[in-house]
Amino acid sequence: MQKLEQIQVIAFDADDTLWVNETFFRDAESLFCDLLSGYLPADEAFQILYETEMKNLPLYGYGIKPFTLSLIEAAVRISQGKLPTAMVEQLLDVGKEMLNQPVELLPGIEETLAHLAKDYRLVVATKGDLLDQERKLNKSGLQDCFHHIEIVSDKTPTHYQKLVNHLDIDADEFLMVGNSPRSDILPVLEIGAHAFLVPFHTTWVHEIPDEPIVHPNYRAFDSVRDILDFL
Amino acid sequence: MQKLEQIQVIAFDADDTLWVNETFFRDAESLFCDLLSGYLPADEAFQILYETEMKNLPLYGYGIKPFTLSLIEAAVRISQGKLPTAMVEQLLDVGKEMLNQPVELLPGIEETLAHLAKDYRLVVATKGDLLDQERKLNKSGLQDCFHHIEIVSDKTPTHYQKLVNHLDIDADEFLMVGNSPRSDILPVLEIGAHAFLVPFHTTWVHEIPDEPIVHPNYRAFDSVRDILDFL
Numbered sequence: 404m405q406k407l408e409q410i411q412v413i414a415f416d417a418d419d420t421l422w423v424n425e426t427f428f429r430d431a432e433s434l435f436c437d438l439l440s441g442y443l444p445a446d447e448a449f450q451i452l453y454e455t456e457m458k459n460l461p462l463y464g465y466g467i468k469p470f471t472l473s474l475i476e477a478a479v480r481i482s483q484g485k486l487p488t489a490m491v492e493q494l495l496d497v498g499k500e501m502l503n504q505p506v507e508l509l510p511g512i513e514e515t516l517a518h519l520a521k522d523y524r525l526v527v528a529t530k531g532d533l534l535d536q537e538r539k540l541n542k543s544g545l546q547d548c549f550h551h552i553e554i555v556s557d558k559t560p561t562h563y564q565k566l567v568n569h570l571d572i573d574a575d576e577f578l579m580v581g582n583s584p585r586s587d588i589l590p591v592l593e594i595g596a597h598a599f600l601v602p603f604h605t606t607w608v609h610e611i612p613d614e615p616i617v618h619p620n621y622r623a624f625d626s627v628r629d630i631l632d633f634l
Numbered sequence: 635m636q637k638l639e640q641i642q643v644i645a646f647d648a649d650d651t652l653w654v655n656e657t658f659f660r661d662a663e664s665l666f667c668d669l670l671s672g673y674l675p676a677d678e679a680f681q682i683l684y685e686t687e688m689k690n691l692p693l694y695g696y697g698i699k700p701f702t703l704s705l706i707e708a709a710v711r712i713s714q715g716k717l718p719t720a721m722v723e724q725l726l727d728v729g730k731e732m733l734n735q736p737v738e739l740l741p742g743i744e745e746t747l748a749h750l751a752k753d754y755r756l757v758v759a760t761k762g763d764l765l766d767q768e769r770k771l772n773k774s775g776l777q778d779c780f781h782h783i784e785i786v787s788d789k790t791p792t793h794y795q796k797l798v799n800h801l802d803i804d805a806d807e808f809l810m811v812g813n814s815p816r817s818d819i820l821p822v823l824e825i826g827a828h829a830f831l832v833p834f835h836t837t838w839v840h841e842i843p844d845e846p847i848v849h850p851n852y853r854a855f856d857s858v859r860d861i862l863d864f865l
Binding site for chain 2: 462463464468469471472475476479482484485486488489491492495498499502503532533534535537551554555556557565569
């Protein structure tokens with residue numbers, strides 16, 4: 404088994420890599436469709452929500468607050484201008500509950516990070532919202548494992564190159580660990596860095612790539628614990 | 635005139651230090667009060683909006699998206715459960731328009747930064763939203779002056795200490811330039827760093843301190859151009 408001797412910094416994606424997240428979005432979408440079932444069948448309501456999120460993504464970015472704004476906008480559209488005020492309140496509350504969710508660590512994360520923190524500089528690299536991610540990191544008890552949180556507005560090759568420059572290392576010394584092929588793997592491979600995929604059982608449709616990934620700097624794992632064999 | 639020879643990194647606050655921002659919030663508040671004038675006089679509507687913002691601040695943080703969510707929540711409360719759907723749409727649009735505002739640089743910023751960028755590492759340090767601040771920086775044409783953007787979830791002494799550690803310098807080698815005594819000056823002085831105030835004509839009531847500032851590491855200026863005399 405070939406170890407990656409040159410790695411200096413390991414960046415972990417946060418949501419659905421360190422802790423459960425996507426599940427809360429899926430639950431909120433179901434609740435949204437239930438709330439609006441008097442206007443439209445669930446699949447059509449979901450479709451309008453998804454379209455609204457995609458339309459708003461360049462302006463709003465990622466995270467729970469953009470999602471809440473899109474919930475309200477989609478509900479306005481679905482109700483055709485007749486949205487009960489109580490429903491606006493419920494949608495605001497959905498967002499607040501998401502922000503207040505307890506942090507549920509994914510299996511093996513704690514022990515894996517404790518091991519890696521001895522030998523590597525670990526950072527969190529996320530396109531989520533800084534305040535929300537800091538809150539989750541503090542609740543998680545993992546804060547001592549990480550040097551700092553890197554927030555990026557999107558996870559493109561350009562953003563990763565900036566991150567690597569900012570960390571003052573070469574791309575070949577950088578390893579990204581995450582659950583999203585589109586965000587955590589493909590753009591990282593493109594700049595010549597290393598990327599390990601640890602899939603989460605639920606992945607947002609927006610994050611799923613069209614093609615399987617084959618690359619010498621890439622590996623996929625069933626459990627995060629298994630990455631220790633390569634480091 | 636004593637120059638600050640030891641400074642390594644100069645951090646500029648973004649909103650109302652580099653470019654106009656608070657004005658857009660003030661305009662949005664006026665529009666909000668106008669929209670809801672059928673329910674309450676402007677001063678009472680404003681008071682409820684401000685209370686809503688303060689209540690949501692720990693959960694939502696700073697920026698236009700939290701502000702938009704608070705606009706909607708305050709409107710729900712003011713309407714006593716009878717908010718026309720068209721008004722929800724208008725408030726969503728207020729937020730989007732704010733995110734789409736052109737960037738208006740404050741007087742003297744361009745030439746001052748061009749000077750300083752030759753001798754110092756310049757960063758943007760803001761508690762705003764990363765995507766929004768990146769967009770403004772790109773629109774501003776100032777991106778080549780800055781090494782990178784540092785987003786902090788709040789501007790407390792602890793956050794500044796982390797920032798200074800992250801920049802790998804001593805507090806005494808760090809200078810913050812900003813318009814808010816509460817966010818850009820007081821917490822910076824508390825960690826032993828330097829702070830220059832360049833006031834903006836409009837300052838959010840939440841940012842105004844109770845006491846005048848007297849400290850050897852502190853200076854206030856009428857124009858950002860004047861800081862060059864000390865650097």
